[in-house]
Amino acid sequence: MQARPGQGVIIDARSSRALILVGIALAGVLGASVNARAQALKDIQTPDTPLVLKAQGSFFVGGDKVEQTAGELGDLGPGGNITINQMYVRYMVPQGGDRNMPVVMVHGATLTGKSWETTPDGRMGWDEYFVRKGHPVYVPDQVGRGRSGFNQAIFNDVRAGSAQANSLPRWIRFSDEVVWPNFRFGSKPGAPFADAQFPVAAVDELSKQGVPDVTFGGVPTPNPTLKALSDLASQVNGAVLMGHSQSGSFPLAAALLNPAAAKGLVLVEPGGCPPNYTEQQITTLATIPILVVFGDHRDTPTGLPGFPTWQERFEGCQAMIGRLTKAGGQAQMLATPERGMRGNSHMIMQDKNNLQIADLILKWIDERVSKPTRVRK
Amino acid sequence: MQARPGQGVIIDARSSRALILVGIALAGVLGASVNARAQALKDIQTPDTPLVLKAQGSFFVGGDKVEQTAGELGDLGPGGNITINQMYVRYMVPQGGDRNMPVVMVHGATLTGKSWETTPDGRMGWDEYFVRKGHPVYVPDQVGRGRSGFNQAIFNDVRAGSAQANSLPRWIRFSDEVVWPNFRFGSKPGAPFADAQFPVAAVDELSKQGVPDVTFGGVPTPNPTLKALSDLASQVNGAVLMGHSQSGSFPLAAALLNPAAAKGLVLVEPGGCPPNYTEQQITTLATIPILVVFGDHRDTPTGLPGFPTWQERFEGCQAMIGRLTKAGGQAQMLATPERGMRGNSHMIMQDKNNLQIADLILKWIDERVSKPTRVRK
Numbered sequence: 001m002q003a004r005p006g007q008g009v010i011i012d013a014r015s016s017r018a019l020i021l022v023g024i025a026l027a028g029v030l031g032a033s034v035n036a037r038a039q040a041l042k043d044i045q046t047p048d049t050p051l052v053l054k055a056q057g058s059f060f061v062g063g064d065k066v067e068q069t070a071g072e073l074g075d076l077g078p079g080g081n082i083t084i085n086q087m088y089v090r091y092m093v094p095q096g097g098d099r100n101m102p103v104v105m106v107h108g109a110t111l112t113g114k115s116w117e118t119t120p121d122g123r124m125g126w127d128e129y130f131v132r133k134g135h136p137v138y139v140p141d142q143v144g145r146g147r148s149g150f151n152q153a154i155f156n157d158v159r160a161g162s163a164q165a166n167s168l169p170r171w172i173r174f175s176d177e178v179v180w181p182n183f184r185f186g187s188k189p190g191a192p193f194a195d196a197q198f199p200v201a202a203v204d205e206l207s208k209q210g211v212p213d214v215t216f217g218g219v220p221t222p223n224p225t226l227k228a229l230s231d232l233a234s235q236v237n238g239a240v241l242m243g244h245s246q247s248g249s250f251p252l253a254a255a256l257l258n259p260a261a262a263k264g265l266v267l268v269e270p271g272g273c274p275p276n277y278t279e280q281q282i283t284t285l286a287t288i289p290i291l292v293v294f295g296d297h298r299d300t301p302t303g304l305p306g307f308p309t310w311q312e313r314f315e316g317c318q319a320m321i322g323r324l325t326k327a328g329g330q331a332q333m334l335a336t337p338e339r340g341m342r343g344n345s346h347m348i349m350q351d352k353n354n355l356q357i358a359d360l361i362l363k364w365i366d367e368r369v370s371k372p373t374r375v376r377k
Numbered sequence: 378m379q380a381r382p383g384q385g386v387i388i389d390a391r392s393s394r395a396l397i398l399v400g401i402a403l404a405g406v407l408g409a410s411v412n413a414r415a416q417a418l419k420d421i422q423t424p425d426t427p428l429v430l431k432a433q434g435s436f437f438v439g440g441d442k443v444e445q446t447a448g449e450l451g452d453l454g455p456g457g458n459i460t461i462n463q464m465y466v467r468y469m470v471p472q473g474g475d476r477n478m479p480v481v482m483v484h485g486a487t488l489t490g491k492s493w494e495t496t497p498d499g500r501m502g503w504d505e506y507f508v509r510k511g512h513p514v515y516v517p518d519q520v521g522r523g524r525s526g527f528n529q530a531i532f533n534d535v536r537a538g539s540a541q542a543n544s545l546p547r548w549i550r551f552s553d554e555v556v557w558p559n560f561r562f563g564s565k566p567g568a569p570f571a572d573a574q575f576p577v578a579a580v581d582e583l584s585k586q587g588v589p590d591v592t593f594g595g596v597p598t599p600n601p602t603l604k605a606l607s608d609l610a611s612q613v614n615g616a617v618l619m620g621h622s623q624s625g626s627f628p629l630a631a632a633l634l635n636p637a638a639a640k641g642l643v644l645v646e647p648g649g650c651p652p653n654y655t656e657q658q659i660t661t662l663a664t665i666p667i668l669v670v671f672g673d674h675r676d677t678p679t680g681l682p683g684f685p686t687w688q689e690r691f692e693g694c695q696a697m698i699g700r701l702t703k704a705g706g707q708a709q710m711l712a713t714p715e716r717g718m719r720g721n722s723h724m725i726m727q728d729k730n731n732l733q734i735a736d737l738i739l740k741w742i743d744e745r746v747s748k749p750t751r752v753r754k
Contacts, residue, residue, distance in 0.1 A: 040436040041612045050472040051430040057495035059417040060585040080552025086585040095427040112524045118434035147489045149588030152548035159545040168536040171529035175457025208437040208463040211526030235418045
């Protein structure tokens with residue numbers, strides 16, 4: 001058996017055009033050398049109080065055994081089996097927090113779990129902050145990126161001439177220049193909004209977070225990350241699933257695979273809220289608390305010709321919330337400008353007021369999401 | 378300017394043949410479905426006492442800005458700049474441990490920093506253990522792998538027909554079958570040595586740690602990881618640099634770039650110890666405490682035709698230690714069978730007696746490596 005990924009696409013989007021639109025939004029990379037910093041370590045702030053963990057570590061969810069040829073394995077030995085499509089997860093459980101609701105944080109396009117860690121300018125990331133607030137936190141790398149790896153077979157096949165070059169999936173990365181308008185740091189590169197919350201002086205550090213993303217064509221359909229998220233939520237006896245940008249709708253898709261394990265869904269600046277759910281799917285999702293989070297300057301032209309603005313995406317999510325509400329659900333929108341905060345960007349978990357936003361999400365979890373029924377071992 | 382990596386090779390190896398030999402040894406992946414485990418999380422052990430951290434987080438070292446075309450960026454927008462060749466680093470600093478010597482742990486081929494985290498069967502990894510013993514620990518992903526990303530330009534160029542397929546670098550992964558003899562779990566797949574220390578029942582979890590590795594041709598020469606390791610050691614005011622397998626000689630190379638920052642070097646099952654150092658280089662390395670660690674069953678045929686056994690690599694390191702000793706150095710070999718331990722594998726940091734091995738390294742650091750002269754902020 002030979003591994004060959006299918007045509008991977010963002011799930012639940014309206015059409016193949018929309019798929020690209022959703023994809024483009026997502027997450028990314030950026031940079032445009034404003035005050036470039038050669039060394040990030042010196043800028044990292046040390047907290048005033050220690051972090052006390054019951055446990056920390058990493059593990060994998062999912063994965064498929066496939067047999068590949070010697071050539072597909074890079075000719076370092078005979079052909080044989082490897083594992084692909086596994087999802088790497090790093091976790092931290094706070095001391096005394098094992099009765100609290102676990103939170104799973106999934107990154108966006110061309111990024112990895114690093115999104116949720118130390119911010120580009122050296123402040124605490126949401127991963128640690130949520131742990132300090134008592135929640136076990138699980139941070140995956142999506143299948144196909146980072147420590148989850150990807151299926152290299154087709155690339156080696158093309159290299160050896162046994163497959164056509166045009167059968168290769170494409171790798172995407174966002175340029176530093178595109179990130180400025182698309183992530184709403186400013187209307188153009190190097191020109192931040194007057195009220196910009198993103199730490200633009202450290203924008204080169206965000207550029208370093210970028211990795212090539214083969215989601216469009218190099219990951220099977222449906223994306224194995226969805227099942228892995230659902231299984232992860234089940235393994236921890238229920239969790240809040242949080243997605244961002246390209247993975248913004250992943251919590252919805254994972255919840256539909258196993259609604260009992262998805263105790264709450266947080267969609268942070270989602271690339272899109274699926275408009276085509278059936279009434280049955282809406283009925284199911286209406287049983288789960290859902291929070292959609294959007295920042296400011298949403299009508300900024302993205303800098304990507306033909307792509308919708310974040311305001312259009314926001315409106316799509318408003319429409320989904322409307323359907324859920326009509327079905328008796330408790331979905332709600334958290335638009336930061338309506339809460340008195342200006343200038344929040346697409347990378348809201350890295351913005352200068354990121355912990356203020358986190359507090360709003362934590363409050364929502366406390367108020368809307370039920371406590372776990374079983375305790376983590 | 379267009380980014381195009383050079384012909385990346387393992388540094389300091391004897392010849393292009395030897396380069397491949399060193400490469401093949403390295404690290405890897407494996408599996409051969411013995412007692413496959415679908416869910417790893419349930420097998421993870423929770424420590425008896427909490428982990429108390431002064432700080433934890435992540436950052437990048439190094440990185441180059443390059444301009445790429447729209448096609449090279451995956452056609453999601455116009456051409457522009459991105460960052461490549463950066464090195465991701467995750468760190469943990471123990472409460473009260475900021476006066477102790479930092480330890481940097483670098484993984485081997487086709488692997489990521491995951492190597493040092495929770496073991497395949499759910500025990501504590503060396504990253505946490507060294508922190509619990511008082512040391513700040515820094516775990517990078519090598520440039521070209523994991524959260525450090527790689528340069529995707531050539532792959533998109535070939536896809537678009539603007540570069541030839543045979544110009545592609547190859548991606549390597551080790552098959553599950555090759556790992557058994559090459560990592561010395563047993564002489565053949567599924568047949569562990571009677572005294573095997575590797576947790577072979579969890580071998581499928583090690584298979585999941587594998588990621589495609591483009592070090593041979595897809596990473597510039599010299600490998601940017603070497604300078605990044607040297608810079609990292611400098612940024613933390615001096616560190617013990619630990620490499621494994623393919624990166625086994627990286628601590629030596631990084632030390633030669635900045636000897637003052639490399640306070641101690643630990644070569645864990647190195648793919649090779651360079652035989653071609655000049656007398657000047659040996660004189661420099663003789664000023665730094667060096668420990669080389671090898672396990673058992675070293676004369677096992679690797680299962681990779683034409684490749685040297687680990688015993689041959691061991692003997693090459695003995696020869697280097699001889700040169701260093703003659704130059705007044707304090708390099709030494711830690712061969713676990715000579716310390717009364719049998720059955721240790723190539724993945725010694727994941728073996729069942731991994732903490733016993735760690736204790737020997739910690740004792741060596743205490744006895745041979747001087748204390749930091751400055752305290753981490």
